[in-house]
Amino acid sequence: xxxxxxxxxxxxxxxxxxxxxxxxxxxxxxxxxxxxxxxxxxxxxxxxxxxxxxxxxxxxxxxxxxxxxxxxxxxxxxxxxxxxxxxxxxxxxxxxxxxxxxxxxxxxxxxxxxxxxxxxxxxxxxxxxxxxxxxxxxxxxxxxxxxxxxxxxxxxxxxxxxxxxxxxxxxxxxxxxxxxxxxxxxxxxxxxxxxxxxxxxxxxxxxxxxxxxxxxxxxxxxxxxxxxxxxxxxxxxxx
Amino acid sequence: xxxxxxxxxxxxxxxxxxxxxxxxxxxxxxxxxxxxxxxxxxxxxxxxxxxxxxxxxxxxxxxxxxxxxxxxxxxxxxxxxxxxxxxxxxxxxxxxxxxxxxxxxxxxxxxxxxxxxxxxxxxxxxxxxxxxxxxxxxxxxxxxxxxxxxxxxxxxxxxxxxxxxxxxxxxxxxxxxxxxxxxxxxxxxxxxxxxxxxxxxxxxxxxxxxxxxxxxxxxxxxxxxxxxxxxxxxxxxxx
DNA sequence: AGACATTATGTCAGCCACTGACAGTTGACA
DNA sequence: TGTCAACTGTCAGTGGCTGACATAATGTCT
Numbered sequence: 001x002x003x004x005x006x007x008x009x010x011x012x013x014x015x016x017x018x019x020x021x022x023x024x025x026x027x028x029x030x031x032x033x034x035x036x037x038x039x040x041x042x043x044x045x046x047x048x049x050x051x052x053x054x055x056x057x058x059x060x061x062x063x064x065x066x067x068x069x070x071x072x073x074x075x076x077x078x079x080x081x082x083x084x085x086x087x088x089x090x091x092x093x094x095x096x097x098x099x100x101x102x103x104x105x106x107x108x109x110x111x112x113x114x115x116x117x118x119x120x121x122x123x124x125x126x127x128x129x130x131x132x133x134x135x136x137x138x139x140x141x142x143x144x145x146x147x148x149x150x151x152x153x154x155x156x157x158x159x160x161x162x163x164x165x166x167x168x169x170x171x172x173x174x175x176x177x178x179x180x181x182x183x184x185x186x187x188x189x190x191x192x193x194x195x196x197x198x199x200x201x202x203x204x205x206x207x208x209x210x211x212x213x214x215x216x217x218x219x220x221x222x223x224x225x226x227x228x229x230x231x232x233x234x235x236x237x238x239x
Numbered sequence: 240x241x242x243x244x245x246x247x248x249x250x251x252x253x254x255x256x257x258x259x260x261x262x263x264x265x266x267x268x269x270x271x272x273x274x275x276x277x278x279x280x281x282x283x284x285x286x287x288x289x290x291x292x293x294x295x296x297x298x299x300x301x302x303x304x305x306x307x308x309x310x311x312x313x314x315x316x317x318x319x320x321x322x323x324x325x326x327x328x329x330x331x332x333x334x335x336x337x338x339x340x341x342x343x344x345x346x347x348x349x350x351x352x353x354x355x356x357x358x359x360x361x362x363x364x365x366x367x368x369x370x371x372x373x374x375x376x377x378x379x380x381x382x383x384x385x386x387x388x389x390x391x392x393x394x395x396x397x398x399x400x401x402x403x404x405x406x407x408x409x410x411x412x413x414x415x416x417x418x419x420x421x422x423x424x425x426x427x428x429x430x431x432x433x434x435x436x437x438x439x440x441x442x443x444x445x446x447x448x449x450x451x452x453x454x455x456x457x458x459x460x461x462x463x464x465x466x467x468x469x470x471x472x473x474x475x476x477x478x
Numbered sequence: 479a480g481a482c483a484t485t486a487t488g489t490c491a492g493c494c495a496c497t498g499a500c501a502g503t504t505g506a507c508a
Numbered sequence: 509t510g511t512c513a514a515c516t517g518t519c520a521g522t523g524g525c526t527g528a529c530a531t532a533a534t535g536t537c538t
Contacts, residue, residue, distance in 0.1 A: 007505055007514075014515095035494065046517050051496065124371065131370035132363065135410075157411075157437045164407030171374075172399055198396045246485075246534055253486095274523065285488050290525065484535070493526080503516075508509100 015053050016107055017043045022060045023108065027115040031061070031123045058129050061120065064104055064113050065130075069137055071103035072096040076144060085145045085159070089166050090196055097189045114183050121178025131171070138167045169195050254292050255346055256282045261299045262347065266354040270300070270362045297368050300359065303343055303352050304369075308376055310342035311335040315383060324384045324398070328405050329435055336428045353422050360417025370410070377406045408434050 021042040025034045036057055040050045054060045076092035083091065096103075101110050120126040138160075146152065146159040153159050173195045177188040260281040264273045275296055279289045293299045315331035322330065335342075340349050359365040377399075385391065385398040392398050412434045416427040 004506060010505090011515080036496085037494085047495090048497090048518080049516060052516080055496095057495070127374070128367035128371035131374060132367035135366070135370060157434055160411055161408055161434065161437055164411055165404040168403030168407045169400055172396075172403055195396055195400065198400055244535095249534090250486080275525090276523085286524090287489080287526090288487060291486080294525095296524070480538090482535105482537085484533100486531105486533070488531075489529090491526105491528090493524105495522105495524085497520100497522080499519090501516100501518085504514085506511100506513080508511090 014043065014045065014049070018045070018050060018053055019060055019063055020108060020112070023064075023112055023116050026061065027112065027119050031057075031119060031126060058126065061116065061126060062129065062133060064108055064116065065120075065133070067104050067107070068096070068100060068113075071100065073137075073140065073144070076141065079148075081148060085149065085162050086166065086196075088148065089141070089145070089163075093170070093192060094189065097185055097192075100185060110185065114185065117174075118178050118183055121175055134167060134171060138163050141167075166196075169198075253282065253284065253288070257284070257289060257292055258299055258302055259347060259351070262303075262351055262355050265300065266351065266358050270358060270365060297365065300355065300365060301368065301372060303347055303355065304372070306343050306346070307335070307339060307352075310339065312376075312379065312383070314338075315380065318387075320387060324388065324401050325405065325435075327387065328380070328384070328402075332409070332431060333428065336424055336431075339424060349424065353424065356413075357417050357422055360414055373406060373410060377402050380406075405435075408437075 018039060022034075022039045025038060025042065036050055037047050039060075040047045054063070072092055075095045076088060079088040079092055100113075104110065104113055120130050142160045142163040143153050145163060146156070149159070151159055170192065173188065173191045177183075177191050180187065257278060261273075261278045264277060264281065275289055276286050278299075279286045293302070311331055314335045315327060318327040318331055339352075343349065343352055359369050381399045381402040382392050384402060385395070388398070390398055409431065412427065412430045416422075416430050419426065
């Protein structure tokens with residue numbers, strides 16, 4: 001597939017140029033206010049050529065995302081088998097963020113990609129596509145996890161369910177991060193860690209006891225909805 | 240807003256006609272192979288008129304879904320406050336399915352809506368929109384749950400996280416149901432119950448021990464209208 | 479009932495995403 | 509260097525969607 005030298009090089013260049021131009025335009029003018037013609041003009045190719053590199057306008061937005069995702073999947077594959085599912089996913093996420101530059105730096109500056117990510121989170125039509133893609137990734141990850149644990153994904157619902165729950169947390173944080181000020185990698189990394197800490201406790205039924213690791217007690221509401229809830233280690237971040 | 244009689248009646252009729260015609264065409268020919276012109280022609284109005292009733296081609300697909308969702312939200316609002324979050328959501332889902340006819344029957348036959356739902360699940364662009372809409376619903380539900388529990392959704396991450404996990408399960412089942420043969424309401428109802436039973440076990444780290452949890456007392460499945468029955472045996476959620 | 483204000487609808491022109499077909503150009507390779 | 513294959517541009521056309529304007533239907537007031 002990777003044909004001969006010069007031709008291939010030019011193609012690569014055109015593709016990268018289109019990609020960068022598109023992201024630059026999208027992040028400055030907004031996705032919907034940027035036409036494909038503009039992008040093509042910026043790189044001095046015809047609109048038709050744009051569509052030969054990218055199946056549609058959305059695809060160019062998620063091209064980099066693709067790289068990041070397979071970077072994450074690779075990291076997950078490398079986790080030692082002793083780690084439990086959550087542990088493994090969590091470490092994989094962390095390690096993926098830590099080395100994101102290696103994955104995409106050649107094609108696009110990390111900072112531009114971060115801006116692009118924020119743009120996705122604030123553009124309804126892109127959010128939709130983003131969510132569908134995430135769902136597809138979930139499926140892939142579920143199979144991976146099932147393999148690790150020696151389970152059959154078609155028989156045992158637990159891998160899918162666990163991944164779905166994990167991914168849901170990731171999406172919540174992604175959204176919050178997108179709305180926040182700090183567009184840095186560190187910001188989203190920390191937010192993620194924070195929220196993951198809350199996954200299990202949130203699934204307990206008894207939310208009436210003090211925050212944090214809930215004491216497995218009663219479901220008894222003698223306490224008048226005290227607004228004096230100490231902001232303990234709950235979630236004092238955004239806002 | 241709800242202006243005078245005759246005008247309003249005609250509008251209602253046109254809207255319903257467009258809705259039914261659209262769903263009928265979509266479910267038989269497929270979404271992408273149906274043009275807006277076809278729909279408009281079927282009802283003998285201009286294309287422009289179609290777009291005055293529905294902002295875009297997608298909206299007509301989800302118009303009924305809208306009704307179903309608020310039906311569910313209503314059911315959730317009616318759950319007794321003693322029920323825990325999961326318990327309440329679970330019962331609300333069940334009761335919503337049980338009475339879906341009351342919610343949409345006036346506008347569209349339930350069977351057509353079920354076919355439409357399957358079509359959504361098998362049309363990529365619609366899946367995307369569906370997921371975005373679900374995410375929005377999640378947010379609404381999270382606030383509702385937070386209210387029930389006397390929590391602040393901006394301070395405490397647990398409502399959002401819990402709802403996200405719950406909703407994730409719902410989506411997995413929705414997808415599986417869409418791929419399956421049985422398009423009946425009962426089928427998706429049972430599938431949902433089944434999967435929800437696995438939510439918590441899936442979050443335990445140790446998956447190497449035997450499989451899940453044997454039956455909990457779901458003995459009263461035959462009862463059709465269990466809407467406001469506070470089944471006090473939700474021991475399945477303690478843990 | 480007649481006159482006037484509202485509002486729904488149709489028509490038309492036009493933008494933009496996207497595609498198939500055909501022709502011209504350029505790199506690969508003997 | 510000439511031939512072939514692959515890349516690109518141009519053109520025409522479809523489908524979703526919108527603004528502007530004219531027309532027709534309905535509601536309201538006297």
